[in-house]
Structures are given as C-alpha cells and as structure tokens.
Amino acid sequence: MSSIGELRTLARSRRSGPGARPEQKDNRVAYVFLIPWLLGVVLITIGPVLASLYLSFTNYNLLQPPHFTGFANYVQMFGDSEFWTSLKVTLLYVVFSVPLQLILALGLALLLDRGLRGLSFYRSVLYLPSLLGASVAVAILWRQVFGSDGLVNRFLDLFGIHGPGWISNPSTALSTIVLLHIWTFGSPMVIFLAGLRQIPRMYYEAAEVDGASTLRRFRSVTLPLLSPIIFFNLVLQIIYAFQSFTQAFIVSGGTGGPSDSTLFTTLYIYKQGFGRFHMGYASAMAWVLLVIVALFTAVNFWSSRFWVFYDD
Known part of the structure; x- marks a missing residue:
C-alpha cells in the first residue's frame, strides 16, 4: 500500500469482514468483566462525591429530606x-x-x-x-x-x-x-x-x-x-x-x-x-x-x- 487512503480502506474491509466477529466478541467479554469495576466507580466513588457536593448546599440532618440553602454552609464556616x-x-x-x-x-x-x-x-x-x-x-x-x-x-x-x-x-x-x-x-x-x-x-x-x-x-x-x-x-x-x-x-x-x-x-x-x-x-x-x-x-x-x- 502506498497511500494512507488505501490503508484505511483495507482496515475498514477487515473490520466489516468475517474476521471482525471474534474480535467484537472478545470486546464484549472484556466489557462484561469491566461491569463490576464500572459499577463500583459509579456507585461507590462518583455517586457519593456528587451527592456530597449537592448536600454541601443544603440543610440536612440525616432524618429529614435535605433543604437547599445555597452557600449558607460555606458562609457559616467563616x-x-x-x-x-x-x-x-x-x-x-x-x-x-x-x-x-x-x-x-x-x-x-x-x-x-x-x-x-x-x-x-x-x-x-x-x-x-x-x-x-x-x-x-x-x-x-x-x-x-x-x-x-x-x-x-x-x-x-x-x-x-x-x-x-x-x-x-x-x-x-x-x-x-x-x-x-x-x-x-x-x-x-x-x-x-x-x-x-x-x-x-x-x-x-x-x-x-x-x-x-x-x-x-x-x-x-x-x-x-x-x-x-x-x-x-x-x-x-x-x-x-x-x-x-x-x-x-x-x-x-x-x-x-x-x-x-x-x-x-x-x-x-x-x-x-x-x-x-x-x-x-x-x-x-x-x-x-x-x-x-x-x-x-x-x-x-x-x-x-x-x-x-x-x-x-
């Protein structure tokens, strides 16, 4: 191959051909194994972080629903x-x-x-x-x-x-x-x-x-x-x-x-x-x-x- 365009054409033909199926299947298996890690990141890390960011703008006593108060908590700190x-x-x-x-x-x-x-x-x-x-x-x-x-x-x-x-x-x-x-x-x-x-x-x-x-x-x-x-x-x-x-x-x-x-x-x-x-x-x-x-x-x-x- 002498041009980048021909290389791209060959790559597309290989992905769309019969040989692409095992590779796609391997990718799906990898995603399945990644699901527990992704759930952990979302539910244990990202979720609580975003929740705490929201709660920092609220009045929340663990017993009643949080009440939005804006920057009152940050002003109180001063x-x-x-x-x-x-x-x-x-x-x-x-x-x-x-x-x-x-x-x-x-x-x-x-x-x-x-x-x-x-x-x-x-x-x-x-x-x-x-x-x-x-x-x-x-x-x-x-x-x-x-x-x-x-x-x-x-x-x-x-x-x-x-x-x-x-x-x-x-x-x-x-x-x-x-x-x-x-x-x-x-x-x-x-x-x-x-x-x-x-x-x-x-x-x-x-x-x-x-x-x-x-x-x-x-x-x-x-x-x-x-x-x-x-x-x-x-x-x-x-x-x-x-x-x-x-x-x-x-x-x-x-x-x-x-x-x-x-x-x-x-x-x-x-x-x-x-x-x-x-x-x-x-x-x-x-x-x-x-x-x-x-x-x-x-x-x-x-x-x-x-x-x-x-x-x-």
Missing part, C-alpha cells in the same frame, strides 16, 4: 471558630509530621542500601508500622503508652523525671499523634530504597575520584537523582496526613481534646455530620478540605520544576 481551630491543628500536624517522617524514612533507606545481610527481613520488619499505624489497635496502644501511667512516664521515672500526662496536656497531645505518624515510615522508606537502588554506581565512583566527601556525594549525587522519588513521597504523604482521622479519634476519645488540641478537620467533620447531624455543613467542610489538599498538591507540582531533576 464565622466558625472551631472550624478554624481544626484547620490550624491539621496544618500543624501536616507541617511537622510529613517532613520528619520522610527524613526518618530516607535515613533508614540509606542505611539499608549499604548492603546489610538479611535485607529482605529488615525491610519487611520496618515496613510493618505502615501496615499497623492507622489501625484502631495501635492508636489504643499509643494512648496507653503516652498516658499518665504509661510506658514513657515509667521509663522517665527510672531517671527521677516525672513526666506529664502527654495525652491530657494540650501542649503535648498533638505531638504524640505526630510521633505516631512519623512511626509509620515503612511505606516511604521502601520507595526510597527502591529509588536508591536505581542510582548508577558510576556517579558515586566519579565523585570519589574527584575527592568528594560522603556528605558532598549525598548532596550532589543522591539528592538530585532521588528528587523524583522525594517528590512522589511528599505528595502522597501530605494527602495521607490531611486525611488522618483514626489516630486523633482514638487518642482523644472522639472529642479532639484536650482543649481542641487534637481536633483535626476530619474529626470535626465527623462530629458535625454524625454527632450533631449537620450533614450538609459537614459536606461543605469536606469540600473545603478537598480544595485545600488540591492547592497543596498544585503548589508541590509547581515548585517541583525548581528542585526535581529527571534524567531526560
């Missing part, structure tokens, strides 16, 4: 001091927990990348906190560890130090939840380790020949080549941190106390929606939180052009 407190607590949690978690994860990944024996075992053990960190059981255990008579204070008693009630003290309650988030370093650590294994050894050998120190090699070779992985982990962990709920709910007993020091925005949304039956207002706050997460993500993508380096 004067809701408890909402602004929850937003402040959430931002503090994200700002402190995410960088510290990534620093710890990167440090352990660098340690494991040195060729330790039993690497698979250590990697599996260190990954466990990521699997358990968001569970109710670990949150209950964390509450006991940092209680007035918990393991932390008993350890301090050995040195004659009387520790405070970490959970009941407004100045330290949020710090305990930050520590719990930092402890779930396993997932970003494994991703960092995979990224370190992809850095060619020749770059380190060239830096050694030039007399670069260990710190210099880390700063000039490891960080630039690992920057796409750092960016990936940063975006994911910020999103996960904004969504944190179980830890604050269990540690504070569902109140966000003491003195709203652990009142995450997700916890406040839960209290409004299922505690006070203000589902319309809770939906509006959920959408505001979504916009905030989207803004943080957009800023990360915008700033990545200045510090993320790709091979191409």
Whole structure:
C-alpha cells in the first residue's frame, strides 16, 4: 500500500469482514468483566462525591429530606471558630509530621542500601508500622503508652523525671499523634530504597575520584537523582496526613481534646455530620478540605520544576 487512503480502506474491509466477529466478541467479554469495576466507580466513588457536593448546599440532618440553602454552609464556616481551630491543628500536624517522617524514612533507606545481610527481613520488619499505624489497635496502644501511667512516664521515672500526662496536656497531645505518624515510615522508606537502588554506581565512583566527601556525594549525587522519588513521597504523604482521622479519634476519645488540641478537620467533620447531624455543613467542610489538599498538591507540582531533576 502506498497511500494512507488505501490503508484505511483495507482496515475498514477487515473490520466489516468475517474476521471482525471474534474480535467484537472478545470486546464484549472484556466489557462484561469491566461491569463490576464500572459499577463500583459509579456507585461507590462518583455517586457519593456528587451527592456530597449537592448536600454541601443544603440543610440536612440525616432524618429529614435535605433543604437547599445555597452557600449558607460555606458562609457559616467563616464565622466558625472551631472550624478554624481544626484547620490550624491539621496544618500543624501536616507541617511537622510529613517532613520528619520522610527524613526518618530516607535515613533508614540509606542505611539499608549499604548492603546489610538479611535485607529482605529488615525491610519487611520496618515496613510493618505502615501496615499497623492507622489501625484502631495501635492508636489504643499509643494512648496507653503516652498516658499518665504509661510506658514513657515509667521509663522517665527510672531517671527521677516525672513526666506529664502527654495525652491530657494540650501542649503535648498533638505531638504524640505526630510521633505516631512519623512511626509509620515503612511505606516511604521502601520507595526510597527502591529509588536508591536505581542510582548508577558510576556517579558515586566519579565523585570519589574527584575527592568528594560522603556528605558532598549525598548532596550532589543522591539528592538530585532521588528528587523524583522525594517528590512522589511528599505528595502522597501530605494527602495521607490531611486525611488522618483514626489516630486523633482514638487518642482523644472522639472529642479532639484536650482543649481542641487534637481536633483535626476530619474529626470535626465527623462530629458535625454524625454527632450533631449537620450533614450538609459537614459536606461543605469536606469540600473545603478537598480544595485545600488540591492547592497543596498544585503548589508541590509547581515548585517541583525548581528542585526535581529527571534524567531526560
């Protein structure tokens, strides 16, 4: 065939010929297998998202039909001091927990990348906190560890130090939840380790020949080549941190106390929606939180052009 028109004619003849039937049948089989996934997307994801968007413009108490109120819920948020407190607590949690978690994860990944024996075992053990960190059981255990008579204070008693009630003290309650988030370093650590294994050894050998120190090699070779992985982990962990709920709910007993020091925005949304039956207002706050997460993500993508380096 010497022309595009002849190729198109041949393609049409093949689709309309006898050979097209098995292919069409295969397509129908594929669509049948896709039906459960499509139903899940529509009924479990898209449907509830659109429903919550509508409810954010209504007054809905779960017991009576929703009543359309326009932007009343969003206007109410501007004067809701408890909402602004929850937003402040959430931002503090994200700002402190995410960088510290990534620093710890990167440090352990660098340690494991040195060729330790039993690497698979250590990697599996260190990954466990990521699997358990968001569970109710670990949150209950964390509450006991940092209680007035918990393991932390008993350890301090050995040195004659009387520790405070970490959970009941407004100045330290949020710090305990930050520590719990930092402890779930396993997932970003494994991703960092995979990224370190992809850095060619020749770059380190060239830096050694030039007399670069260990710190210099880390700063000039490891960080630039690992920057796409750092960016990936940063975006994911910020999103996960904004969504944190179980830890604050269990540690504070569902109140966000003491003195709203652990009142995450997700916890406040839960209290409004299922505690006070203000589902319309809770939906509006959920959408505001979504916009905030989207803004943080957009800023990360915008700033990545200045510090993320790709091979191409």
